[in-house]
Structures are given as structure tokens and as C-alpha cells.
Amino acid sequence: MVPTHRRHAKGTRYLGFLCVWCLLVATLFFSLAGCRPPNDTAPATPPGTIEIKGSDTLVNLALAWVEGYQLVQPDVRISVTGGGSGTGIASMINGTVDIAASSRDMTSREFEAARAAGMDPVEFVVALDAIAIVVHLENPIEQLTIQQITDIYTGRITNWAELGSYDRPIVLVSRESNSGTYVYFLEHVLRRDPARADARFSPNSLLMPSSEGISTEVRQNRNAIGYDGLGYVTPDKKVVAVGLDPEGPFVLPSIETVRDGTYVISRPLHVYTTGEPVGEVREFLEWVLTDGQEMVRELGFVPLD
Amino acid sequence: MVPGTSPPVRKRMEWVIETIIRVLGFSAVGFVAMIFVFLLLEGIPAFVRVPLNNLFDSLWYPSLGLYGVLPLIIGSLLVTVVAMLIAFPLGIGTAVFVREIVPGWAREILKPLIEVLAGIPSVVLGFFGMITVAPIIRENLGAPTGLTAFTGSLLLAYMSLPTIITVAEDALDAVPRSYRDAGLAMGATQWQTIWRVVVPAARSGILMAVMLGMGRAIGETMAVLMVTGNAARIPDSLSDLFMPIRTMTATIAAEMGEVARGSTHYHVLFGVGLILFILTLAITLSAASVMFRRRTRGGLR
Numbered sequence: 001m002v003p004t005h006r007r008h009a010k011g012t013r014y015l016g017f018l019c020v021w022c023l024l025v026a027t028l029f030f031s032l033a034g035c036r037p038p039n040d041t042a043p044a045t046p047p048g049t050i051e052i053k054g055s056d057t058l059v060n061l062a063l064a065w066v067e068g069y070q071l072v073q074p075d076v077r078i079s080v081t082g083g084g085s086g087t088g089i090a091s092m093i094n095g096t097v098d099i100a101a102s103s104r105d106m107t108s109r110e111f112e113a114a115r116a117a118g119m120d121p122v123e124f125v126v127a128l129d130a131i132a133i134v135v136h137l138e139n140p141i142e143q144l145t146i147q148q149i150t151d152i153y154t155g156r157i158t159n160w161a162e163l164g165s166y167d168r169p170i171v172l173v174s175r176e177s178n179s180g181t182y183v184y185f186l187e188h189v190l191r192r193d194p195a196r197a198d199a200r201f202s203p204n205s206l207l208m209p210s211s212e213g214i215s216t217e218v219r220q221n222r223n224a225i226g227y228d229g230l231g232y233v234t235p236d237k238k239v240v241a242v243g244l245d246p247e248g249p250f251v252l253p254s255i256e257t258v259r260d261g262t263y264v265i266s267r268p269l270h271v272y273t274t275g276e277p278v279g280e281v282r283e284f285l286e287w288v289l290t291d292g293q294e295m296v297r298e299l300g301f302v303p304l305d
Numbered sequence: 306m307v308p309g310t311s312p313p314v315r316k317r318m319e320w321v322i323e324t325i326i327r328v329l330g331f332s333a334v335g336f337v338a339m340i341f342v343f344l345l346l347e348g349i350p351a352f353v354r355v356p357l358n359n360l361f362d363s364l365w366y367p368s369l370g371l372y373g374v375l376p377l378i379i380g381s382l383l384v385t386v387v388a389m390l391i392a393f394p395l396g397i398g399t400a401v402f403v404r405e406i407v408p409g410w411a412r413e414i415l416k417p418l419i420e421v422l423a424g425i426p427s428v429v430l431g432f433f434g435m436i437t438v439a440p441i442i443r444e445n446l447g448a449p450t451g452l453t454a455f456t457g458s459l460l461l462a463y464m465s466l467p468t469i470i471t472v473a474e475d476a477l478d479a480v481p482r483s484y485r486d487a488g489l490a491m492g493a494t495q496w497q498t499i500w501r502v503v504v505p506a507a508r509s510g511i512l513m514a515v516m517l518g519m520g521r522a523i524g525e526t527m528a529v530l531m532v533t534g535n536a537a538r539i540p541d542s543l544s545d546l547f548m549p550i551r552t553m554t555a556t557i558a559a560e561m562g563e564v565a566r567g568s569t570h571y572h573v574l575f576g577v578g579l580i581l582f583i584l585t586l587a588i589t590l591s592a593a594s595v596m597f598r599r600r601t602r603g604g605l606r
Binding site for chain 2: 083084086087090093094110113168169170171176177178182183186200201203204205206207208209213216217220221223224
């Protein structure tokens with residue numbers, strides 16, 4: 001045991017010790033932070049590996065491509081992660097992935113950030129997709145105009161009865177704001193009419209962190225309306241036909257109607273690279289744009305012509 | 306050990322071990338301090354870059370440059386307070402039951418079971434909430450959707466119960482046996498002794514149990530992200546408890562992956578983290594002050 005009269009002296013020693021310790025750790029911390037190279041333009045991953053990250057809509061398709069590509073090029077290791085288009089593009093700009101998968105165009109702000117990091121992003125259209133409007137199977141609604149969809153999602157129409165369906169409140173289901181589907185839906189549906197350029201989602205919208213969340217809620221809840229990529233629509237939900245004009249025509253999303261442009265809520269799916277692709281990345285993307293298009297159809301998306 | 310009797314080598318060893326233990330002890334404090342400094346560095350720019358009337362507004366649309374954090378703060382507080390209203394009577398009741406009523410052999414079974422509850426991963430509870438609890442709430446309580454503030458509160462109450470029960474039980478355990486004997490000797494029934502003597506004597510420990518449970522609830526992320534619906538709206542009536550809500554933790558978890566480092570949105574998310582940290586700190590500090598008061602008074606009233 002330490003004699004008691006020494007304890008008081010120890011208290012001040014602790015204080016001095018703490019100061020020295022903090023200084024030491026702080027120095028280490030800031031010197032480490034200072035060491036990080038701000039503009040690293042070298043390839044994000046070691047040779048022989050490709051990192052793809054981004055759109056949740058594209059994840060399953062990208063995984064199918066990777067599986068198919070393994071049969072052709074077994075030496076190249078490719079990993080795929082989701083997280084949303086914004087996440088993928090941010091990772092590409094931060095230099096942690098080679099390819100960003102995105103279901104929307106890169107914004108001018110993102111282009112600026114990429115250039116500031118010494119990159120010159122190149123865009124490739126790899127498939128086409130349609131956004132389907134889905135409701136519960138028991139909902140009698142068959143068709144909606146873009147105008148009506150906008151009124152629903154901005155909170156002007158709050159009951160299904162106003163649309164000639166059953167008397168139930170409408171529950172809006174949306175993706176989180178980092179999803180490319182969210183941005184596309186906002187810009188090409190809610191703000192399609194130039195007079196509504198400042199339209200936004202009603203604050204009552206449920207923001208789901210995944211496609212699966214939307215799927216579960218719409219399948220279970222008779223009040224719900226949701227939107228999601230065509231490739232994610234399963235038979236346990238009802239797809240609504242969409243038209244521009246209240247008189248029609250109303251069109252259901254399908255490969256044919258997306259290709260000929262009669263289904264209005266459709267979009268190209270992109271991948272972005274940090275610059276003109278070279279080596280393994282280039283070979284992989286060339287394969288995706290040719291042989292890889294078979295898998296696009298299998299997964300419910302629309303292949304390029 | 307008397308100074309002077311041990312050989313110098315042994316003394317040096319003693320010093321080395323003491324120093325190692327001291328470094329480890331201080332590093333905990335140091336890490337908290339560093340996290341706080343990091344949060345400050347990353348979070349403060351939010352309060353500079355975004356005008357305060359935008360920041361403390363009710364519109365949270367980060368993709369449109371609207372960073373109103375008010376719905377997130379109120380959302381977190383609402384979910385946490387309701388969770389505590391549910392967990393408090395259940396937790397204290399269970400602690401009293403386990404400590405004062407059941408025979409010893411049953412206590413030996415119940416206590417480990419309660420501790421197992423604390424080990425269930427929150428994502429599992431969140432999934433359970435989304436698939437099982439949400440439909441029950443939608444169909445039986447007349448809510449338009451099952452993903453509501455109340456669903457989140459139920460799950461959080463469940464998650465904070467093990468903490469509350471364990472700490473409250475320890476507090477009851479610390480009440481001297483003579484208190485119970487005195488109560489019974491005065492002619493009080495067992496119930497009267499528990500309710501009028503034992504529980505009041507342990508009240509500071511019980512309060513601390515609730516504070517710690519609250520700290521656990523307000524910082525919980527995964528389960529609330531999955532079951533509260535994440536709609537950034539300000540609840541303005543009691544029935545809004547059965548409407549979706551968006552919490553601070555869920556917002557950070559859902560949006561942090563998307564943001565470019567150094568953007569306004571990035572700093573605002575750290576600012577939200579800072580607010581959350583300060584709230585949690587306030588809860589923990591008040592719990593600590595309650596504990597300190599108990600120690601100085603020796604738990605006796």
C-alpha cells in the first residue's frame with residue numbers, strides 16, 4: 001500500500017501526465033491527418049482488381065455482370081457494393097473505387113468536385129430502366145397521370161378516394177435522398193412541369209433506406225404507394241399504368257414501352273470512371289456493353305439497342 | 306508492501322506496471338476528448354455556413370440545401386421520452402420482482418436471462434420490428450402505416466430494459482437489510498415495505514438506471530432507421546405519435562455515406578452529431594451527479 005500522505009502529491013502528477021499525454025496524441029493525430037495526400041490520381045485499387053460502388057438499382061445487375069465476366073476473364077477480381085448513386089460518385093471522387101454506378105446523371109457540383117480532385121469523369125450508358133409506380137395488390141386504382149402522381153407525392157392528394165379508389169389515407173413511400181431513384185423521380189416526375197420547378201416531396205413521405213424497405217411496406221400496407229426500378233418489381237405488388245394526358249393513353253412499363261419511349265418515366269443507367277478507362281476496367285466495360293447486355297434483359301431492365 | 310523493504314528491481318517493475326495502467330486509464334478520457342474535438346472541428350462549420358434560421362427551421366431537404374434540424378431533434382426526443390415512459394414502469398417492476406419477491410433459485414435463472422436481452426443485435430430487433438411489430442400497429446391502432454414513432458419507442462423501450470433492470474436491481478440490492486426488517490417490524494406488509502421503504506431508499510440508483518437507459522435509447526440507430534419511417538416532420542399533436550418520424554441517429558446513418566467530404570451537407574451531419582453528443586453527455590452527466598450524491602450520502606435517507 002502507498003502511504004496515505006503521498007496521495008495528494010500524486011494528484012498533481014496525474015494532471016501533468018494528462019497534459020503531456022494529450023499533447024502527444026494530438027501531435028500524432030494532426031501529423032497523420034496532414035500526411036494524407038489530398039489529390040491522389042493513381043488507380044484506386046491494386047492491379048487485377050476492380051471496385052464498383054453506387055446505385056442500389058444497379059447492384060444486382062452489376063453482380064450478374066461480374067459473375068458472367070468471371071467465365072471470360074477469371075483473373076480479374078471485381079467487387080460490387082451498393083449504397084446509392086450519390087455514395088458511389090462520392091467514393092469515386094474520394095478515390096476509393098474505380099467505377100461509380102449511378103442511376104442518375106452526375107450533377108455539375110459533383111463534376112466540379114471530381115475536377116478539383118484531378119479527375120475527368122467519363123460517362124457510359126450501360127442499360128435502360130423504367131421507374132414503376134406500385135401499390136398494394138388490393139388497391140383498385142389502375143392508372144394515374146403524371147399530374148396526379150405529383151399531387152400525391154407533394155401532399156395535395158391525401159386520400160385514395162380522391163382518385164376514385166377506396167376510402168383510405170395515402171401513405172407515401174420513397175427512397176432516401178442519396179438514392180438516384182429519388183433524384184430522378186424528383187426531377188423527372190415531380191418537377192416535370194416547368195411551372196413546378198420548386199416542387200418537393202411531402203414531409204410526410206417515408207424515406208426507406210433500401211429498395212427492400214419500399215417493397216415490404218407496399219406489399220403489406222393497403223394505403224401505400226411507392227416507386228422503384230422496374231427490375232425490382234415483383235408480382236406481389238400492383239403496377240399502375242402511367243399517362244401524360246388525363247384522356248390517355250396510359251402505358252404499363254415493359255421492355256417494349258421503354259425502348260419506344262411510350263412509357264414516360266424511364267431513364268438511362270450509367271457508370272462513371274475517373275478518366276478514359278484503361279486496362280482491365282476498359283476490357284470489362286467493353287464486355288458489359290456487348291455480351292453483358294444479355295443479362296440486362298434477364299434481370300428485368302431494358303438492354304441497349 | 307512497506308517502502309524500502311523490496312529490492313530495487315521489484316520497485317521498478319511496480320513503476321512500469323503502474324505507468325501502463327495509468328496510460329490505459331487516461332487513454333479512455335483522451336479518446337473521448339479527441340472525439341469531441343473532432344466533432345467540433347467538423348461540426349462547427351455547419352453553424353457558420355448555414356444561416357441559423359435555415360438550420361433551426363422545420364424543413365430537412367439536404368439535397369435542396371434546406372437543413373432544418375428541428376424535426377430531427379424533436380423526433381429523437383419524442384421517441385426517447387416515450388420509450389422511457391414505457392420502459393420505466395416495466396423496468397422498475399421487473400427489478401423489484403427479481404430482487405424482492407422471487408425466491409433465490411428463480412433469481413439465479415432470471416438475472417442471466419435479462420442480461421441475454423442486452424446482447425440481441427439491434428438490426429435483428431429492427432428487422433423484427435419492421436416485419437412483425439409494424440403490421441400489428443397498423444392493423445390494430447388505426448395508424449395509416451406501421452412505421453411510426455410509437456413503433457420505434459416500443460423497440461427502444463425493449464432495448465433499454467436490460468440496462469434499467471440491471472442497474473435498478475443493484476440499487477435495490479444496496480438497500481440495507483435492516484430497512485426491510487424495520488418496515489416489517491413496524492407492522493407493514495411486504496408490499497408496503499417494498500413500496501414505501503425499499504424503493505424510496507434506492508431512488509437515486511433507480512433514477513440513474515433510467516438515465517442510463519435513456520442514454521442507450523437516444524443513441525440507438527439501426528432499429529429506429531428501420532421502423533420509424535424516417536419522415537422529417539414535426540409532430541404537433543398526440544396522435545402524431547402514430548405517424549412516422551425521423552431521428553438524428555437515423556439521419557446520420559442514412560446520409561453519411563452519400564456526402565462528399567467537406568461539403569455543407571457533410572458538416573451539417575457532423576453538426577447533428579455534435580447536438581446528439583451534447584444531449585447524450587448531458588444525460589450521462591446528470592446520471593453521474595445522481596450517483597455521486599448517492600455515494601456521499603451512503604445510500605441512506
